[in-house]
Amino acid sequence: MRVGSFLESTDNAYVQGDIVVLGPRIEGDVIAIDVADNQRVTAGQPLIRLEDRDWRARRDAAAAGLAEAEAAIGTYAAQIDQQRAQIAAAEAQLGTAQAEQARAAADASRYGSLATSGYGSRENAERTLADRRKADANVLAxxxxxxxxxxxxxxxxxxxxxxxxxxxxxxxxxxxxESDLANTVIRAPFDGIVGNRAAQIGAHVRVGQNLIAVAPPPDRQWVVANFKETQVARMHPGQPVTLSVDAHGAAALHGHVDSLAPATGSQFSLLPPENATGNFTKIVQRVPVRIALDAGQDPSILRPGLSVEAEVDTRADPTAPRGVFGAAAAVLSGR
Structure with missing residues (x-):
């Protein structure tokens, strides 16, 4: 609601934070719960443990399979080296056979000529001819x-x-x-506070089943104030905001406008309104405005979901004296 010419206020505001609901990525039995309800935790801290015997055995079997495959690679590498050595030996044998072939061919030619001219015996000619044929066969082999x-x-x-x-x-x-084995331990994704625990020791849980939630710490929370569309014309990031948390009475916090939503809240609903019909009733829309807390304050009073009254100072110079008080004036105006 508009409190003064430069103050925009609403009680349609709530503390918000990224609450993560954790569930198992594998199926198993809960064997341990390492945290108490509403306990502070740090990122990576174990929260819930599942039975890991089967998953450990699968990990060991996979490791053995990898070792066997690596051993096979070593065996084939040795066989390749051995085969290349055999090729080199065969090539050397071919060289020897070719040299013997050349010698046998020369002997056969010489003794054949001598036998033809009558200066050599036919027996020697036939012997050298047989040697040549044997050398030829050795080369082919x-x-x-x-x-x-x-x-x-x-x-x-x-x-x-x-x-x-x-x-x-x-x-x-x-x-x-190894990933499945690691998933037998459900860990905190960030620093925060655990709550809404549904896990019980001995219970059999399935993939994706909600077991426990982690809420962010107070210094990682913010406020979303749903202002009327008639209130946001002069709002922009950086403007100062005074916050009054309903659960803590007079305790006030200070923040600033962080951003304005790109659409009204109704447009993000499951079934956005369809106004292109014969029956139309104009309803003032709400624009979600995200408000960040200023540093140097104690945000420990904040919890996601708490109701807040927010007042934005839209003046060009928000440090100038005020003529109207903030949240109190909003209450008196009957907002």
Whole structure:
């Protein structure tokens, strides 16, 4: 409500904060609750523990699978080195066979010429011819050995790639198993106060089931004041605000306008109003205004959901003397 020419006030205001409701990411039995109701907690502090024997066994199995996959990679690496050594040995054998082939061919040619001219025996010519044919066969055999060894190498390399893929899969499974094991402990996402505990020791819980809530500490809360649309024309971020918390009587806090909502509150409702109909009743809309608390105050009196009276000073110079008192004037005006 408008209190003075420069003061805008409303009692449609509430303390708000990011309350997080926690639930398990895995299914299991509750074996321990590490916090008491309404206890202060720090970020990462364990709140609830689930039975972890099955998840620990799965983690160990995944770790064993990864170790087996890594061992297979080592085996294939050794086989690849061995196969390359066999190829090198086969190539050396081919060189030896080719040298023997050249010698045998020269001997066969020389002894054959001598036998034809009558200066050599036919027996020596036939023997050297047989040696040449044997050398030719040895060259062919060495070439075949090289081809076989070279053909085997890609097969082993393909098996090694498959082993690396299995290793990557096993590593991913281990990460998931470790994540599941870590999820047996439900931890506080930030510093705050726990409340609304629904978990009970021995209860079997399912994924996503609400077990406990964490409310933010007072210094991470704010006020949302729902001003009438006729009150926000001169409001802008930075303007000073006086806050009176209903639960604490005369205790007053000071803050400033942090931001104005981009739409009226009704537009964010589950079923926004549809005014393009034959029957229309004009209703003054409310614009949510977020109010941040100024530093240097004791915000311990705040709790999310508490009712607040808020008064915004819209003057260009809010330090000038006031002619009207704030929240008290709002009450007297019958707001």
């Amino acid at each position: 060495a070439q075949a050995n090289i081809q076989a060894a070279q053909a085997t190498l890609p097969v082993i390399e393909s098996q090694a790639r498959a082993a690396r893929a299995r290793r990557d899969t096993a590593a991913a499974q281990l990460v998931l198993a």
